[in-house]
Amino acid sequence: MQHGQKIVFQGEADEAPDTVTGDIVFVLQLKDHPKFKRKYDDLYIEHTISLTEALCGFQFVLTHLDGRQLLIKSNPGEVIKPGQHKAINDEGMPQHGRPFMKGRLFVEFNVEFPEPGALNPGQCRSLEKILPPKQGSQLSDMELDQCEETTLHDVNIEEEMRRRQQQKRQEAYDEDEDDARPRVQCAQQ
Known part of the structure; x- marks a missing residue:
């Protein structure tokens, strides 16, 4: 049964002499x-x-x-x-x-x-022994020397998306303002 579905009981409404008995209709509300x-x-x-x-x-x-x-x-x-x-x-x-x-x-x-910091190095080593091996390839010292090291940080993706949407709206607004300014035309000689 679905939201808005009707269930009809034909001829089950109040009865009265010399009249056709009506229907009872139920409408389901989810x-x-x-x-x-x-x-x-x-x-x-x-x-x-x-x-x-x-x-x-x-x-x-x-x-x-x-x-x-x-x-x-x-x-x-x-x-x-x-x-x-x-x-x-x-x-x-x-x-x-x-x-x-x-x-x-x-x-x-x-x-x-x-939570971050919940596992100490000893616990991490114990887990590494029983869990499947890491998938990251082991890099040689020479390969590591050629890499630029980066740092990951936490991010609230919903907040980032809101900020990005606000930035897009502002850029669109700025473009509209640019179009509204009168353009300087070259004087004819």
């Missing part, structure tokens, strides 16, 4: 939910797990819209990546006209990483 989002018969949620849970496994309980408690857990040995989606069949919304057929429940995983 209500926002703080946890679940709906697209057609499917439901979507986001769930945040720690890096340890992403690598070593997790389980959590989700209270479904009908009050049931669903135990959701990873498969043994499964690694969850940030932004990865998983689905649970038959835990979405009932399909119109087929109440026993349901859509899927999609879970999008957010993975929380440790």
Whole structure:
């Protein structure tokens, strides 16, 4: 069932002598939910797990819209990546006209990483021993001497995009002002 869909019960309105009985019409209004989002018969949620849970496994309980408690857990040995989606069949919304057929429940995983400075050098070395090797190629001293070293810094990408949009608007405004000024023409002799 969808937002704005009409459900009609024909001939079920109030009855009166010598009149045709009217219809009862319900119009569905979709209500926002703080946890679940709906697209057609499917439901979507986001769930945040720690890096340890992403690598070593997790389980959590989700209270479904009908009050049931669903135990959701990873498969043994499964690694969850940030932004990865998983689905649970038959835990979405009932399909119109087929109440026993349901859509899927999609879970999008957010993975929380440790805060900067949370790992000391010894812990980093321990992790390097058990995790897959770094993909960065090892550079020789001669290759390193030919490189210019740079430094990464934190950035708020939303703020950068707002600043860039403001800059574009200002440039467009400045161009409009340039077009509005009278142009000096050469005097004819």
